[in-house]
Amino acid sequence: MAQSSTEAVLESGIPFQRAIPSPRFAEDEGFGPSTRKVAGLPTGQRILVVDNDSDYAEALVCRLRRHGHETTRVQQGGTALQSLEDIDLVLLDLELPDLDGLEVCGAIRSVSCLPVIIVTARGTELDRVLGLQAGADDFLVKPYGFRELLARIDAVMRRVHQQPQRVREIQHGPLKIDASSREVSLDGREVGLTRKEFDLLHLLASNPDTVIPRKRLLQQVWGDSWSRRTVDTHVSSLRSKLGDSGWIITVRGVGFKLGSA
Structure with missing residues (x-):
């Protein structure tokens, strides 16, 4: 050949x-x-x-x-x-x-x-x-x-x-996110999330007190999928699974940030 x-x-x-x-x-x-x-x-x-x-x-x-x-x-x-x-x-x-x-x-x-x-x-x-x-x-x-x-x-x-092994668990009040096992728990109760839901929550939790622009969420979590409804649907689902809309705060015209219930 x-x-x-x-x-x-x-x-x-x-x-x-x-x-x-x-x-x-x-x-x-x-x-x-x-x-x-x-x-x-x-x-x-x-x-x-x-x-x-x-x-x-x-x-x-x-x-x-x-x-x-x-x-x-x-x-x-x-x-x-x-x-x-x-x-x-x-x-x-x-x-x-x-x-x-x-x-x-x-x-x-x-x-x-x-x-x-x-x-x-x-x-x-x-x-x-x-x-x-x-x-x-x-x-x-x-x-x-x-x-x-x-x-x-x-x-x-x-x-x-x-370097010493870094902790891969994010603790935000009663919310725990384990990046290694990709598991989320709230008040000790496991919260079942889809892969994209986990990626979205992990990105927000990795940047506490920071507003993540919608464009960055789309690029980092969904790659080339540019749909406003995609983000809104997953945010709504996350709020429902976490039991309180206060966990994810909408900043109009900008994006979202992690809140607390």
């Missing part, structure tokens, strides 16, 4: 010749999974690549998989926010078709301590500062050497593994 252009590039180590900077994958002999394991470096991470450049992302995903990482790729920020479950690390571009990468980074950080490395062609000092302020753990400018990317992934994951 004929070898694809992407496969040929990966085999030769020759960078893509494109108008937009593509990844410069330096030779990486000695950085395979077995060598990394002997050296005590993290292996087998579950990595989400968020990038709209198909050629770049395809080559990157292929190379990461060759180094033992379980890698998934999405093109849009809204889809990325729907794909964070069972992920160890996010490689995030800033140039996305639906959302700015900085907004996506901030949204991830507001609900999770998931490591994020921004990988982008936007490399000004301001971009770096804004990226780190948005919650990124590291910032890498395209084009770059693949060895450097692996080293940065290793460094970020070492820091994560050295």
